Amino acid sequence: MSRARAEERPGTAGTTLLVLVGLSMAVLLLTALLGMAKAKTGPIYSESNMLYAALVFYAGAGALYMAYGVAGIERYVKYASISTAIGFLATTIAAGHRWYLAGRPPFSNLYEMLLSFVWTLALMTLVAEKYYKVKIIGSITMPLAVVSVILMQLLPSEVRPLVPALQSTWLQVHVSLAMLSYAACAVSFALAIMFLIQDDMKTESFQALTALGMVAIYASMMLRFRSGGFAVAGWDPQQQSEIFIARGQSLFVTIPDLGWLFVLVLISTLAPLALYGVARLRKSEEFYGYANQAMFVTILLQVVGALAFVMRAKGGAYPSPDADGLVPTALAASPFILAGIVGAIFAGLLYLLLMWRREGLQKMLPSADDLDRITYKTICIAFPLLTLMIAVGAYWANETWGSYWSWDPKETWAAITWLVYAGYLHMRITRGWKGRRAAYFAILGFAVVIFTFFGVTYLLPGMHAYA
Amino acid sequence: MGVKAVWDKIYKTLATVRTGIILLITVVIVSALGTLVLQRPTSDVDVIRRTYSPTTLLWLDRLGLTDVYHSWWFVGLLALVSLSIIFVSIERWPNAWRFYARPYRRPEAHFRAVLPNREEFSVKDAKEGIDAATRAFAKAGLKAEKIVDNSEISLYAEKHRFSVFAVYIVHASLLLIFAGGIVDALYGYRGFVAIPVGDTVNAIEMHDAKGNDFKKPMPFALRCDGAGQENYPDGTPKKWWSNLVVLKDGQVVKQKQIIVNDPLIYHGIRVYQASYGQTGKLDHAELRAAPTSGTASPQLITVAMNKPVELDADTTVTLTRFEPDFYVQDNQVFTKSESPDNPAFELKVNTKSTGKDVTLWLFPRFNNISQGPASPYTFAYADMKMANFTGLEVSFQPGQWGVWAGVLLMAFGLTVAFFMAHLRFWAMVVDDPKKGLVLWVGGACNKNKERFETRFKELTSAIREELRASGNGDGAQTKTNG
Numbered sequence: 001m002s003r004a005r006a007e008e009r010p011g012t013a014g015t016t017l018l019v020l021v022g023l024s025m026a027v028l029l030l031t032a033l034l035g036m037a038k039a040k041t042g043p044i045y046s047e048s049n050m051l052y053a054a055l056v057f058y059a060g061a062g063a064l065y066m067a068y069g070v071a072g073i074e075r076y077v078k079y080a081s082i083s084t085a086i087g088f089l090a091t092t093i094a095a096g097h098r099w100y101l102a103g104r105p106p107f108s109n110l111y112e113m114l115l116s117f118v119w120t121l122a123l124m125t126l127v128a129e130k131y132y133k134v135k136i137i138g139s140i141t142m143p144l145a146v147v148s149v150i151l152m153q154l155l156p157s158e159v160r161p162l163v164p165a166l167q168s169t170w171l172q173v174h175v176s177l178a179m180l181s182y183a184a185c186a187v188s189f190a191l192a193i194m195f196l197i198q199d200d201m202k203t204e205s206f207q208a209l210t211a212l213g214m215v216a217i218y219a220s221m222m223l224r225f226r227s228g229g230f231a232v233a234g235w236d237p238q239q240q241s242e243i244f245i246a247r248g249q250s251l252f253v254t255i256p257d258l259g260w261l262f263v264l265v266l267i268s269t270l271a272p273l274a275l276y277g278v279a280r281l282r283k284s285e286e287f288y289g290y291a292n293q294a295m296f297v298t299i300l301l302q303v304v305g306a307l308a309f310v311m312r313a314k315g316g317a318y319p320s321p322d323a324d325g326l327v328p329t330a331l332a333a334s335p336f337i338l339a340g341i342v343g344a345i346f347a348g349l350l351y352l353l354l355m356w357r358r359e360g361l362q363k364m365l366p367s368a369d370d371l372d373r374i375t376y377k378t379i380c381i382a383f384p385l386l387t388l389m390i391a392v393g394a395y396w397a398n399e400t401w402g403s404y405w406s407w408d409p410k411e412t413w414a415a416i417t418w419l420v421y422a423g424y425l426h427m428r429i430t431r432g433w434k435g436r437r438a439a440y441f442a443i444l445g446f447a448v449v450i451f452t453f454f455g456v457t458y459l460l461p462g463m464h465a466y467a
Numbered sequence: 468m469g470v471k472a473v474w475d476k477i478y479k480t481l482a483t484v485r486t487g488i489i490l491l492i493t494v495v496i497v498s499a500l501g502t503l504v505l506q507r508p509t510s511d512v513d514v515i516r517r518t519y520s521p522t523t524l525l526w527l528d529r530l531g532l533t534d535v536y537h538s539w540w541f542v543g544l545l546a547l548v549s550l551s552i553i554f555v556s557i558e559r560w561p562n563a564w565r566f567y568a569r570p571y572r573r574p575e576a577h578f579r580a581v582l583p584n585r586e587e588f589s590v591k592d593a594k595e596g597i598d599a600a601t602r603a604f605a606k607a608g609l610k611a612e613k614i615v616d617n618s619e620i621s622l623y624a625e626k627h628r629f630s631v632f633a634v635y636i637v638h639a640s641l642l643l644i645f646a647g648g649i650v651d652a653l654y655g656y657r658g659f660v661a662i663p664v665g666d667t668v669n670a671i672e673m674h675d676a677k678g679n680d681f682k683k684p685m686p687f688a689l690r691c692d693g694a695g696q697e698n699y700p701d702g703t704p705k706k707w708w709s710n711l712v713v714l715k716d717g718q719v720v721k722q723k724q725i726i727v728n729d730p731l732i733y734h735g736i737r738v739y740q741a742s743y744g745q746t747g748k749l750d751h752a753e754l755r756a757a758p759t760s761g762t763a764s765p766q767l768i769t770v771a772m773n774k775p776v777e778l779d780a781d782t783t784v785t786l787t788r789f790e791p792d793f794y795v796q797d798n799q800v801f802t803k804s805e806s807p808d809n810p811a812f813e814l815k816v817n818t819k820s821t822g823k824d825v826t827l828w829l830f831p832r833f834n835n836i837s838q839g840p841a842s843p844y845t846f847a848y849a850d851m852k853m854a855n856f857t858g859l860e861v862s863f864q865p866g867q868w869g870v871w872a873g874v875l876l877m878a879f880g881l882t883v884a885f886f887m888a889h890l891r892f893w894a895m896v897v898d899d900p901k902k903g904l905v906l907w908v909g910g911a912c913n914k915n916k917e918r919f920e921t922r923f924k925e926l927t928s929a930i931r932e933e934l935r936a937s938g939n940g941d942g943a944q945t946k947t948n949g
Contacts, residue, residue, distance in 0.1 A: 402862035
């Protein structure tokens, strides 16, 4: 149907949007160029300029990919992938420039890890599109890239010298393997979701899945609830770093009343899940409709919560139980919370896209069989990378701390991730698990990856305090 | 039930993939649990005491949840996983070995009829058809084996036959890693030692499962000849180093400057740079001493704790006390910290001829001059050097070589398992009652089927070329598939 519809349209279909996106990108780039000419800030190929260019191109690509998702016009993809490629080039130059200035590969802190994450994401998008013909993937990865680049602007970016424990080539290998394998896991997750769409899983089930993810995010944020306030790490504007009381122990400040707002958001995320449960029990279509309405409400509330969080955490000083007077904070001090809030909203928007455009999407995606096979192949790439990442990490730990395995939470969770994917491979190879069950397994695997990457750092601090 | 019946039952239960998966899930749950409860070996005792109430802690300890990864049941669980891997491998080995040792080389009629990847070409002459196929096989990099049976000639070529063992390699490597871990758990140890510069130690500090500290003697003594820290311009530490000497029976057997990431290794015992700091003690200080009366110019002296320094034939001065960061309370001198931010020196000036001792305090941050009414000399601070200690992590892990060997083996096994496929190709000239003389070509592969299909198509088009070139048949296909 959509093919036929696309063919019916004249060759100029969608020109308006292309011109619009192109013009806004040109305006953004031009103003930046003029600003640069005035301010004379370093060479044009400097990291910050290149990142800005990458941001503009990724945003343009993201808009076009999303428009493709909605309208199904093939031309959008062509320009979107050109834009992605230019953005990728800009990111490569930015990373290269940083590497050159620092004299070491850029993998040592959150900012640099995000840089390499964005780089891998763009590369994976291009590969998935050109090699596997999964064109729609850009509408997920490009917004992610945009969010990551914006997040990077909030983090301290100056090239920092490495503390002694991090001065090892093995560390660079370890971190790059981690980024590559996590990115492969992320792609397998996206593919598994697409498989479920193609496998005619009910839209309501996606709704429950999305709501479940949101509940998980806001429930873990409740750990920062402090009698109505919300605790965030303090930020030292001079040092451009978090404030620590002891090694690996941050000084928390409490933003008053924000805690209640997040409680409200948590309740709103629970509502669609509860309504879904009622609908399942009563087998009532009506309640599925209510659940969808609750979904709208929670997304709106989440946007309000996000705005409130950004307004209040972006600056200002708040009281802290561990210090006298007011202690400043900044958005840069709470990258994980910000990522969680933005991620939840993003998941909600993707669900809305699915709800409105299900049929169109299903025609654009590769067949269920293909997706099932590609998911498996992606995990076949991710698993050896995970193995090597753990092995190199163990070797590095042995050289630095004198022990290749010390059951530190991050290590343990990396092993758990490895075991989950090992389980997936066993079920698939020896017991012939395909389709739905395999897709659920791939989703579970990525959930564990997310927990290992964000959750462990945020909830269970250990030796990996640097990253 | 007899012993044999019980054993059979256990063996049969463990020798299934299902049991293996259930055990894996249990390991996952238990290890996750261990990251949620503070673990004795990696957490500070005070932190544990602050986090849990005494009753909770008692129960956590009783259940072994405060040291999950070293508890007998966790080790037992890992042992069961290992046994399950071994038994499943034994169960599946005969089939795998048969497949490896006796490859299916001659395609029978029933096999030729059902193989998914197959193609047939009409040929005029049997021998020339086989020759054309041999040449095409060779061009595709395949070494074909000619099989003659009952005047029927067929070709067989294969690649990476050993890849059928990849699964065994991966599981064996896992067992090797476990074995290394077990050896280390039984015979390995890890501890910490802080050595002030110039001192020698021969025992390390460890704590046992209950969190009690004890000292374990080392088979050698370790002396620290120097330690230091280099900083980046912004003041963050760049490098910690220590000059270490290994002494055995009083003899120097090894010397090395270690830095973070570059340990000293002696007979399997590794000594790592872990931390560096100040002991709060003084190494030496330089003072300017000027006679109270007379016009003699001040002299620069170097003082160390409790070592008298001669100022002139009649007078000596001794540093009797040092506080790095002093404060005064109730007319007494105390120290606030171990960093030399605000030092205080207590000096004793002794005059031999009178036998009189005068005690003076010198506070460089205040007036930097010290004079007592009865002292023959005044002292001013010039410079000082603090005594440092180096913090060393000492570990002995004889099993680590098993672990590294296992890791390398696993990397190899996974490469073979995921990226190497067992490729098989057959060719045979058949006299078909309906189609006449045909060259049948077939191929099979155990993974990555799409890529194999293109490879198979390349081979068949090469055969077609060869047949055309040799004038044997027109290379027309009598049957295509797909």
